[in-house]
Amino acid sequence: MIHDPERGPLVKQAFEMYGTGLHTKRKVLVTINAAGLRTVKGKPLTDQAIDSMLRNPVYAGWLQVKGWGERQRGDFEPLVSQDVFDRVQAILSGKRVSVMPRLRSHPDFPLRHFVKCGCCGRPLTASWAKGRTKRHGYYRCQNRECPGVHVRKENLERGFVELLERMQPKPGYLKLFSEIVLDVWKEKQAQNVMLTTSLKHHIEDLNRRKEQLEDSFIYEKAIDRETYQRQLDKLNEQIVLAEMQERDAKLEGYDVEGVLNFADHVILNAARLWTEFSSDQKQRLQKVLFPQGVTFADGIYKTTETCLIFKLLQESKGEKSGLVPPPGIELGSAV
Ligand SMILES: [Zn+2]
Known part of the structure; x- marks a missing residue:
């Protein structure tokens, strides 16, 4: 191919x-x-x-x-x-976070399988139910025996938007955070330039040794074939390794300021963006912001693990975080 x-x-x-x-x-x-x-x-x-x-x-x-x-x-x-x-x-191999929408996702219920039942821990499912005059969407616990969650679609989704609104940091904190990231980035980049240069020299040196090895085998006949092959394999291996390290050290292709500006925009507008996004995009955004999902019980959202930036910004506000989940959002009547 x-x-x-x-x-x-x-x-x-x-x-x-x-x-x-x-x-x-x-x-x-x-x-x-x-x-x-x-x-x-x-x-x-x-x-x-x-x-x-x-x-x-x-x-x-x-x-x-x-x-x-x-x-x-x-x-x-x-x-x-x-x-x-x-x-x-x-x-x-699952070593890198991906934000794919679920395979069998339902466009009407973006929070399905993402929000977990606070009673039994299973992900919520959702469906439409026919009422007397019109049909209503419901999210409910997968476990039919569990009395945990049975809530109107509008209520669960509005609560989620309110949760995002509450988590949005003040622009001032975010600006400070961006500046710190940029500073650390520049320092790291300077280190990487040095590392890249030294790796480049190392690769050149290895290639020179390869040429010398070929000379002594082909022209000077100073070594036998077996020795030549063994040395050649060794050098090739070292070259591959050094090239890999060099690739890893290259970061300059990144427009980190552009990325930070975009991240600022997303974080400051998470609630509005989520509302406006398509169902697939909603699922991606919520997975980025809450890698472990969120839990819902008694009309309240409980977040466990949020995305790193939200966590850092929450802590910098001086609120006690640690193991205590941030206070949830009260929803009116659940059903
Ligand atoms: Zn349940």
Whole structure:
């Protein structure tokens, strides 16, 4: 697929789409199948095929030697960058947070499966129920035996917006926070420039030694083939390692001020944005802000783990946080 002018770009698109962490594997599959990606046999990709495709290091330019368990750089142009490939692997293995909407999400109930029942801890489910005159949406505990939660859609969602409003920090705190982040960032960047330079020298040095090794094997005949191969493997390994470290140290491509401004905007407007967003976007935003979800009981939201920035800003307001959850929001009559 690498040298295939039609399939190559679609494979690349699949990696980049999944690497954002915004889409499920299934969504990527549907998208690239619709765009025309086919297997060698001319069939649309299956769930299994896309999974093994996203895990295959050949697309990042690596050759896996069968039975060796080792990989080597191939002498062809990789289809996806190492950076994108690594990100995809981190998402696949769950090491990186992704904010995909749920597979079977219902557009009418963005909080379904996200809010947990405060009584038994299970995620809430939701559905429409027919009343005498019109139908009403309800969120309720999955466990039919549990008396925990049975609440009107409007009430649960309004309560969530109020929770977001309460959590929004004062602009002044946020500004201070951004300045601190920027300061730390600049310092880190300066360190990374130094590290990158020294790694570059190290790589150059290793490449020089490789040339010397080749000279002494080919021209001077000073070493035998076995020694040459052993030394060459060792040097290649060191070069790959140093190149990886160099990639990790490169941060300058980031527009950190732009990112911070955007984060400020989202955090200061979380409640309004959530209200205006589509159902998929709502699910992404709430997952970013509350990675562990929220709990609802007795008409009150209880947050356990919020996103790091909210936590830091709450603490900087001088409120006691720690293990005590912030006071919840009272909702009128629950049902
Ligand atoms: Zn329950």
